[in-house]
Each structure stands twice: as C-alpha cells, then as structure tokens.
Amino acid sequence: MKDQLSNRINSLPVSATLAMAAKARELKAEGKDIISLSLGEPDFNTPDFIKEAAIQAVNDNYSSYSPVDGYADLKDAIITKFKRDNGLDYKPSQIVVSTGAKQSIANIAMVLLNPGDEVLLPAPYWVSYSAIAILGEATPVEIPSSIDTDFKITPAQLEAAITPKTKMIFFNSPNNPSGVIYSEAEYRALAKVLEKHPNIYVLSDEIYEHINYGQKAFSFAAIESMYDRTITVNGVAKAFAMTGWRIGYIGGPEWIARACNKLQGQITSGANCIAQRATIAALEAPISKIKYMVDEFHKRRDMILDLLGKIDGFKLNIPGGAFYVFPDISAFFGKEIKGHKINCASDFSLFLLAEANIATVSGESFGSPNCIRISYAASEAQLREAVSRIEKALA
Numbered sequence: 001m002k003d004q005l006s007n008r009i010n011s012l013p014v015s016a017t018l019a020m021a022a023k024a025r026e027l028k029a030e031g032k033d034i035i036s037l038s039l040g041e042p043d044f045n046t047p048d049f050i051k052e053a054a055i056q057a058v059n060d061n062y063s064s065y066s067p068v069d070g071y072a073d074l075k076d077a078i079i080t081k082f083k084r085d086n087g088l089d090y091k092p093s094q095i096v097v098s099t100g101a102k103q104s105i106a107n108i109a110m111v112l113l114n115p116g117d118e119v120l121l122p123a124p125y126w127v128s129y130s131a132i133a134i135l136g137e138a139t140p141v142e143i144p145s146s147i148d149t150d151f152k153i154t155p156a157q158l159e160a161a162i163t164p165k166t167k168m169i170f171f172n173s174p175n176n177p178s179g180v181i182y183s184e185a186e187y188r189a190l191a192k193v194l195e196k197h198p199n200i201y202v203l204s205d206e207i208y209e210h211i212n213y214g215q216k217a218f219s220f221a222a223i224e225s226m227y228d229r230t231i232t233v234n235g236v237a238k239a240f241a242m243t244g245w246r247i248g249y250i251g252g253p254e255w256i257a258r259a260c261n262k263l264q265g266q267i268t269s270g271a272n273c274i275a276q277r278a279t280i281a282a283l284e285a286p287i288s289k290i291k292y293m294v295d296e297f298h299k300r301r302d303m304i305l306d307l308l309g310k311i312d313g314f315k316l317n318i319p320g321g322a323f324y325v326f327p328d329i330s331a332f333f334g335k336e337i338k339g340h341k342i343n344c345a346s347d348f349s350l351f352l353l354a355e356a357n358i359a360t361v362s363g364e365s366f367g368s369p370n371c372i373r374i375s376y377a378a379s380e381a382q383l384r385e386a387v388s389r390i391e392k393a394l395a
C-alpha cells in the first residue's frame, strides 16, 4: 500500500531516536535486560512545584481551548525568561507556544520554506532537522565537522555552503548530539558571514541552554544584526524534566510568529492547557530550582567520559552541555567482532544492542557517520553497568 501514501510521507525518514527508543521498549517487553541510552530525556521526575501548578490548573477548570498562540500570562512569562536568560526583548505578538519545540521547529519550516530552498545544517545536527526540511520540500545541506574540530563548523565552511538557494540555517547550541557549546565569539564570527547574505534566516534551537557545565550558552538573536531574522526556539522539556508535557515556544519576527499562529490554528490549535499552566510555574521559578539536575548530569558526564575513555577505539570530545556523549568509533570499522561485521556506525550500534543489550543511536542520522550517540540521562549504576557490558562485548 506504500504507493497509496503521499510522496510527502514516503520521502520522510523515520526518527532514528524514537525508532531506537521503541526498539529498546519492545526488547524490554520481551524480557531482555536492555539499558536504553538512546533517548534524550531526563530520568528525573518533573519537579513538584510544577506538578502542583498543573494540579491547581485542573482544579481551576482549565479545560477549554487556549488562544492558539498560548495564554497571555504564559507569553508574559516567556518574555521575562527571554530577557532574564538571553537579554532578548520580545513583545507578546512575537511569541508562539506550541506542542513541543519539535512543533515550533516544524511550524517555522512550514511557514518559511519553499520547494527548492536549501537549509544549512551544521553537522552533527538533531535527526529531525533534515526530516523537517524535507517535509518543507526543501533540500537539507550538511556542513560537516568532526571530533577533530570539536564538532564545530568554521565561518569559511559556512560561507562556502551558502548558495543563492539558501533560505535558512538550523543552529543548535548546546548541541544535540555532540554537547558542544559555541562561544559568543564563534557566534559573532558566523554572524559576520550571514550579514553578507540578508535573505538567510536563522533558526536558533536553544532547548539545552540550561544544561551546561560552566560555559553559558549564547543566543543568535542577541547579535543586533541577526535579531530581525532569527527565530529563537526553546521549551521546557529538557531543563525541567517535562518531555511528555509537550510545551515549546518561539520568539521571533512578528510576521513569522503570525504565520506560525495561522498554521497552528489549522493543525493543532493551542497547546495543552494544563501543560501551559504548569509551564508558567517552571519559567517563573529561579534557575537555581533545577540546578540539582544539572549538577547530577555534570557528575555523570565526567564519570562516563572517564569510563569510556578507557576503552580502546573510543575517541571522545568533552561535551560542554546537553546530556550526550558522541564518541567517534570509526576505529572499529572494517573489523569483525563476535561474528558481527562492523562497517559503519549503524553496525556498531546494532552490535551493542545484540551483544551488550545497550541501546544507542548511530551517528548517520545526525550527519556524523563515524559516531554513535550515548545519552547519559540514566542513573550512575546503569551507566557503570552499560560501560562494563560494552567492554565485555568488545573483549
């Protein structure tokens, strides 16, 4: 029946992160002792003060449609957050609340892209960027990087990738999957290139901003020349352990926000009203309230770097944020281990699943075919056990 489906869906790749998470769940249900390090989601519960706000909202009968672009007081909380954390000034008409940052990103792509447009993706990039660009009938154009450049692209690479068809760049720092954080100077150097190309829009995905280990994340829109053509995407999923609540939001030029509002009004309407009320509590709280989670991720990052660093063939960078390590495992390519031929990162990831019962995500879908992504948003005991199983499988 595949030929009955639209070309649109047939040309869309499956989300590699969600596919691996589903596979891990399936194997667990079959009774296998799988440690899933595939999905990027905090293993903490949503903090109580946020849950209480949601319970209050239920009791206060928040049960009807919200405005399509979000409650006015939530938008005010987002405006205050943008000012407090990013030094950005937005008006309510520049804010749209959506069902997760994923919908925010899809909205932007749908309202800005036309067939034939090119979207620049500094690699490695989150798996859904390329899929969303394809859904917008645009062509994703990767700008490669490797562990040798700490997974960062240079201004010269950016300049070389730009063509008359370039419409957008999807930028993400702290980065999923590499954990890399671009410095303000690096942002400014990239912006210098973009200044010469006034028709290119920047989608700045800042969803991991609070999960950093000392180096504060910067915002593209904080550069004056970029403000009018940057759409800043954020949400509560990662920093507040609220992945399932599905609240993302944007700040950007009013005409783009208006278009996103129109699109959303035809597809989903406003985001879940209880989750929106809970998000107000999350955003109005001081950042110190979530520090215990960031501190814990920091400890785990140091631990997993130390443990994986002892395995021959694992080449690691030091991620400054997010909760992933992204080792280059190309040293294993061309080898056969326990009957498994390893010719690419997918082979290696499947080998770990089969021989160590560890679910990871292979780097191909992130545009980095020499790497695998390991999420360390898991308990210390699970991480220790996972690394010891990897060592045994490779022995």
Ligand code: GLU
Pocket: 015, 017, 018, 038, 039, 040, 041, 102, 126, 127, 128, 176
């Ligand atoms: N963003 C997370 C990840 O990269 C969640 C899964 C997804 O939406 O891709 O694992």
